[in-house]
Amino acid sequence: MPILLFISLFTLVDFVLLFTVGSHIGLLSTLALVLGTGFIGLHLIRKEGVSTLARARQRMQSGELPSQELFTGAALIFGGALLLAPGFLSDALGLACLMPNARQLMLKALTWIGLTSAASQQQTNYEQSDTPRSSGQEEPIEGEFISREETARRR
Numbered sequence: 001m002p003i004l005l006f007i008s009l010f011t012l013v014d015f016v017l018l019f020t021v022g023s024h025i026g027l028l029s030t031l032a033l034v035l036g037t038g039f040i041g042l043h044l045i046r047k048e049g050v051s052t053l054a055r056a057r058q059r060m061q062s063g064e065l066p067s068q069e070l071f072t073g074a075a076l077i078f079g080g081a082l083l084l085a086p087g088f089l090s091d092a093l094g095l096a097c098l099m100p101n102a103r104q105l106m107l108k109a110l111t112w113i114g115l116t117s118a119a120s121q122q123q124t125n126y127e128q129s130d131t132p133r134s135s136g137q138e139e140p141i142e143g144e145f146i147s148r149e150e151t152a153r154r155r
Contacts, residue, residue, distance in 0.1 A: 041083030
């Protein structure tokens with residue numbers, strides 16, 4: 001319920017600010033600013049999204065979880081949604097979601113208030129395996145090992 005109240009108040013303040021600025025600078029200038037920030041935001045989303053996807057692929061190939069890239073992708077989606085909403089406050093927050101340094105500050109703030117875990121900021125390695133291992137398994141399974149070359153020769 002508090003999140004719904006926050007979203008409602010944010011939207012109300014955003015529209016009040018939009019109409020206040022619009023009454024001072026005029027309708028066409030206000031529309032040009034809102035559309036301009038939208039186009040700039042879409043350009044930044046495309047640019048940042050491609051680089052984030054490339055970094056995530058690189059981390060996955062090296063055997064690491066791309067936790068930082070997942071947060072970046074979520075921030076880009078959230079920022080893009082805010083940029084599509086008409087209003088100067090939502091545009092400012094949306095553009096902040098697209099700037100790398102601002103995203104780092106947001107992640108630290110979310111970690112500080114307890115909405116994300118500190119583990120999401122750390123780099124974790126994972127094993128790539130064809131078969132899943134049970135968590136309590138400590139000793140290796142006994143059995144025979146046949147190499148792929150030996151299997152190919154037997155056929």
